Amino acid sequence: MTLKSLLMGAVASVAIAPAAFAERGADGEVKIIYWQAPSILNPFLSGGTKDVESASMIIEPLARYNEKGELVPWLVEEIPTVANGGVSEDLTTITWNITPGLLWSDGTPFTSADVAFTYEYCTDPEGGCAQVTKFEGVTSVETPDETTVVVTFGGPTPNPYGPFVGGESPILQKAQFEACKGAAASTCTEQNFNPIGTGPFVVDEFKPNDVITMSANPNYRDPAKPAFASVTFKGGGDARAAGQAVMETGEFDYAWNLQLAPDVIASMEAGGKGVAVAGFGPLLERIMINQTNPSPDLPEGERSTAMHPHPFLTEPAVYKAMSMAIDRPLLVEIGYGQAGKVGCSWVPAPEAFASTFEGCEVQDLEGAKAMLDEAGIVDSDGDGVREHNGVPLSILYQTSTNAVRQDFQALIKEWWEQIGFEVELRNIDASVFFGGDPGSPDTFQKFYADVEMYANTFNGTDPQAYLGNGLCDKAPRPETQWQGENISRFCMPEYDALHAELTQTADLAERQRIGRELSAMNIDNGGMIPLVHRGRLSAHASSLGGVVLNVWDSELWNVADWHRIKSN
Amino acid sequence: MLTFAVRRLVLAVPTLLFISFVIFMLLQLAPGDPMAQVPLTVPPEVKEKMRQALGVGEPPLVQYWKWLVQVFWLEPKVFIDYLTNSSTLLGWLPDTQLYQGELRVISWQTRSPVMDIVIQRIPQTLWVVGMAYIVGILIALPIGIYSAYRQYSIFDQSGTFITMIGFSVPPFFTGPLLIVIFSVSLGWFPSIYDTTHVVNDWASFKYQLSQMILPVMVLALQTTAQISRYMRASMLDNLNQDYVRTARAKGLSEAVVVAVHVLRNSMIPVITVIALGVPAIFGGAIITENVFKVNGIGQLLITALFANDLPMVMTLTFIFAVLIVLFNLIADILYGLLDPRIRYD
Numbered sequence: 001m002t003l004k005s006l007l008m009g010a011v012a013s014v015a016i017a018p019a020a021f022a023e024r025g026a027d028g029e030v031k032i033i034y035w036q037a038p039s040i041l042n043p044f045l046s047g048g049t050k051d052v053e054s055a056s057m058i059i060e061p062l063a064r065y066n067e068k069g070e071l072v073p074w075l076v077e078e079i080p081t082v083a084n085g086g087v088s089e090d091l092t093t094i095t096w097n098i099t100p101g102l103l104w105s106d107g108t109p110f111t112s113a114d115v116a117f118t119y120e121y122c123t124d125p126e127g128g129c130a131q132v133t134k135f136e137g138v139t140s141v142e143t144p145d146e147t148t149v150v151v152t153f154g155g156p157t158p159n160p161y162g163p164f165v166g167g168e169s170p171i172l173q174k175a176q177f178e179a180c181k182g183a184a185a186s187t188c189t190e191q192n193f194n195p196i197g198t199g200p201f202v203v204d205e206f207k208p209n210d211v212i213t214m215s216a217n218p219n220y221r222d223p224a225k226p227a228f229a230s231v232t233f234k235g236g237g238d239a240r241a242a243g244q245a246v247m248e249t250g251e252f253d254y255a256w257n258l259q260l261a262p263d264v265i266a267s268m269e270a271g272g273k274g275v276a277v278a279g280f281g282p283l284l285e286r287i288m289i290n291q292t293n294p295s296p297d298l299p300e301g302e303r304s305t306a307m308h309p310h311p312f313l314t315e316p317a318v319y320k321a322m323s324m325a326i327d328r329p330l331l332v333e334i335g336y337g338q339a340g341k342v343g344c345s346w347v348p349a350p351e352a353f354a355s356t357f358e359g360c361e362v363q364d365l366e367g368a369k370a371m372l373d374e375a376g377i378v379d380s381d382g383d384g385v386r387e388h389n390g391v392p393l394s395i396l397y398q399t400s401t402n403a404v405r406q407d408f409q410a411l412i413k414e415w416w417e418q419i420g421f422e423v424e425l426r427n428i429d430a431s432v433f434f435g436g437d438p439g440s441p442d443t444f445q446k447f448y449a450d451v452e453m454y455a456n457t458f459n460g461t462d463p464q465a466y467l468g469n470g471l472c473d474k475a476p477r478p479e480t481q482w483q484g485e486n487i488s489r490f491c492m493p494e495y496d497a498l499h500a501e502l503t504q505t506a507d508l509a510e511r512q513r514i515g516r517e518l519s520a521m522n523i524d525n526g527g528m529i530p531l532v533h534r535g536r537l538s539a540h541a542s543s544l545g546g547v548v549l550n551v552w553d554s555e556l557w558n559v560a561d562w563h564r565i566k567s568n
Numbered sequence: 569m570l571t572f573a574v575r576r577l578v579l580a581v582p583t584l585l586f587i588s589f590v591i592f593m594l595l596q597l598a599p600g601d602p603m604a605q606v607p608l609t610v611p612p613e614v615k616e617k618m619r620q621a622l623g624v625g626e627p628p629l630v631q632y633w634k635w636l637v638q639v640f641w642l643e644p645k646v647f648i649d650y651l652t653n654s655s656t657l658l659g660w661l662p663d664t665q666l667y668q669g670e671l672r673v674i675s676w677q678t679r680s681p682v683m684d685i686v687i688q689r690i691p692q693t694l695w696v697v698g699m700a701y702i703v704g705i706l707i708a709l710p711i712g713i714y715s716a717y718r719q720y721s722i723f724d725q726s727g728t729f730i731t732m733i734g735f736s737v738p739p740f741f742t743g744p745l746l747i748v749i750f751s752v753s754l755g756w757f758p759s760i761y762d763t764t765h766v767v768n769d770w771a772s773f774k775y776q777l778s779q780m781i782l783p784v785m786v787l788a789l790q791t792t793a794q795i796s797r798y799m800r801a802s803m804l805d806n807l808n809q810d811y812v813r814t815a816r817a818k819g820l821s822e823a824v825v826v827a828v829h830v831l832r833n834s835m836i837p838v839i840t841v842i843a844l845g846v847p848a849i850f851g852g853a854i855i856t857e858n859v860f861k862v863n864g865i866g867q868l869l870i871t872a873l874f875a876n877d878l879p880m881v882m883t884l885t886f887i888f889a890v891l892i893v894l895f896n897l898i899a900d901i902l903y904g905l906l907d908p909r910i911r912y913d
Contacts, residue, residue: 037863037871039678040677040680045679128617128618130606130614132614183621185679186674186679189681193680207688207863208678209863209867209868211763211863213764234760236861236867237760237861238858241759244752245760249759251758251760431600431874435876484612
């Protein structure tokens with residue numbers, strides 16, 4: 001072999017290799033399985049995670065959160081801030097500059113009119129838009145020119161990144177959805193199933209609650225992406241079967257949200273065809289403590305309302321002892337494994353908002369007993385249950401029906417009974433428990449129990465609205481048809497005042513300090529007992545590259561970067 | 569016979585109306601909320617707006633009336649339009665264009681017409697559940713016949729044992745068991761059914777077969793168990809009859825005695841049992857479809873139930889009711905046709 005041919009070969013391989021690597025559609029097909037099947041590809045009409053995430057491959061917002069919870073520009077040139085002039089000094093307007101030259105998948109230009117239309121579409125009073133809170137406080141969306149969008153808020157808004165940011169607030173094409181506003185939203189089956197987007201893929205066929213087939217968007221802004229030519233997005237079955245299909249049989253490349261026992265995940269990973277990845281958002285499994293009396297002896301309409309404070313759960317010694325008696329590391333190990341951490345704060349993430357309290361990570365049964373003894377809450381009639389002012393510490397502990405939650409109930413009941421409580425357990429089907437039917441006595445809002453366990457979280461990275469769930473007037477009560485987010489009926493004027501201060505503060509460090517303080521205040525005063533900071537666990541095939549699990553946005557946020565790892 | 573059939577069909581109308589009303593009221597009274605699956609991060613006021621957009625707040629009788637109009641007036645119009653517009657059978661007729669864009673039965677989950685989804689789901693359900701039914705019958709009949717002919721033989725005893733297993737082991741056990749053996753360990757068959765697969769050549773047909781084998785096996789086990797027991801019992805009833813002895817005395821061969829004389833008479837009750845089982849095919853197989861992700865009618869029903877998608881649940885259960893009433897009638901008519909002793913007029 002001559003030097004010349006060697007050199008030619010080297011030149012050729014250098015020329016070919018990157019081209020082969022970075023060519024649109026070069027890696028064939030990727031198969032994704034969600035055990036909850038998507039029902040619709042218009043997230044404004046559903047709000048279900050499965051629908052929001054499947055749609056996020058097709059339609060996109062102006063800006064997204066990355067895996068660290070930071071904003072990244074998506075369809076715009078940069079993130080507007082006060083520093084770069086994109087957000088006005090008085091915090092009432094935000095100006096987005098759309099990247100010029102963007103095209104919809106049908107080849108028409110993406111303009112500011114589409115963005116303004118999306119606002120009109122979602123805020124139409126008859127449309128029943130699921131994401132309308134994203135546009136809370138917005139008074140107008142103006143479009144001075146084709147690439148500029150000015151969003152104006154009714155008052156100073158320290159966090160103006162609600163509208164058009166994140167997977168739940170994508171942009172719809174005006175031309176496609178123009179006839180679908182308001183009451184017509186439900187009749188637009190064709191549009192809702194085949195939205196035109198700017199994302200890396202376009203819908204070929206959508207079979208509701210079954211499967212979506214997609215192919216690469218020919219007009220995607222990066223000519224080298226996506227690496228996959230087609231996507232099969234299957235829905236249905238259960239989490240175990242989805243994990244099995246990725247990690248054991250290798251039939252699929254990506255499985256979403258595997259809520260399975262840690263040992264099950266471990267045995268699946270031993271199959272060797274895929275790996276599980278975990279990401280942590282602000283999802284917190286907690287026990288809410290009812291500050292009001294849920295006694296069935298009270299008349300309907302007064303039960304579990306602020307009219308009657310709880311006979312003993314408002315007592316600091318009682319709820320602190322209950323918290324001390326819990327072995328959080330053990331709960332994590334049993335229930336969540338690598339998808340859980342000890343939960344010590346109402347807002348466990350982002351990190352800077354997370355508070356903590358003493359003794360969160362250790363169980364202290366003796367300390368709990370001593371604390372109750374010291375407060376004079378002792379077993380005076382010898383039945384093994386302590387009394388407070390003559391009322392025995394007998395509690396009803398409810399949650400939704402779910403294997404992990406029932407394990408937790410059994411363990412925690414055991415610990416609480418060791419320190420002198422009497423605990424009755426109850427579990428309710430999730431569709432009833434979380435259903436919010438004001439006529440049902442079994443909803444988590446009605447809270448006809450002493451303590452209840454569930455998980456909650458918030459979207460995005462700013463917990464202001466979420467911390468608002470501790471305000472006095474957010475308590476569910478008959479006047480509000482039992483709607484409201486302050487489930488424990490926690491009420492403290494100092495808390496309300498501090499939260500009002502948060503809504504006026506723009507400086508991030510200061511917001512984080514107030515956020516930590518609010519979280520600690522709620523926990524110290526008996527609003528809740530945090531248990532486990534839950535992550536999300538998904539699995540991908542070993543041959544699938546580019547997966548970055550993101551809990552702040554859609555899990556499929558960077559699907560354009562996914563590619564097949566060549567095994568040679 | 570014709571008057572009988574017409575009388576029964578006319579009587580079926582009030583029956584079905586009553587059934588639909590009972591289903592509707594049961595669903596109204598059941599607890600649950602179509603917004604239960606929407607994340608907690610969506611505030612209650614927004615959920616309330618979404619419910620209103622779905623028409624949940626209306627009085628039950630108004631909702632029921634709307635549903636009746638949609639099912640009995642609008643959906644037939646859409647169907648006739650489809651027949652005269654795009655079907656090959658009646659496509660030569662002028663396009664009727666009866667449907668003028670009124671609101672059809674809309675699913676709350678997908679905001680699309682329920683009937684379109686049902687039509688989309690029928691093929692995979694018929695392929696898998698229907699095929700399992702046919703396979704089950706084909707296995708069951710010979711087993712039933714031979715078991716009865718050689719009563720208490722080893723074949724009969726082992727047949728009884730296997731059918732007992734078929735009766736008593738539920739598909740949520742056999743399904744995952746077969747997946748673990750044939751998909752995970754051996755890797756022979758896929759564990760997830762591909763509903764988008766199109767059969768257009770030999771290779772794709774082989775793939776279709778391989779993905780159907782496991783669910784068909786699970787379902788056929790149950791059908792086999794049931795039908796073979798009926799067949800055996802019915803054969804035993806007939807084998808001891810006088811006409812069988814007569815046939816043997818005439819010097820007919822055993823094959824003719826069993827296959828012609830006994831079998832024909834024994835088939836009468838078995839055929840009605842088979843006909844009565846047909847509606848269950850359209851009902852799909854909720855558990856098996858879920859285990860293998862076949863996503864047919866059964867999976868549609870169960871997801872609609874979980875999501876409290878009342879229009880979908882209501883329409884599906886009503887379709888099942890229609891099929892059951894219809895196949896009861898067919899079974900009765902078949903009985904009359906097969907058995908000369910039974911006459912309805």
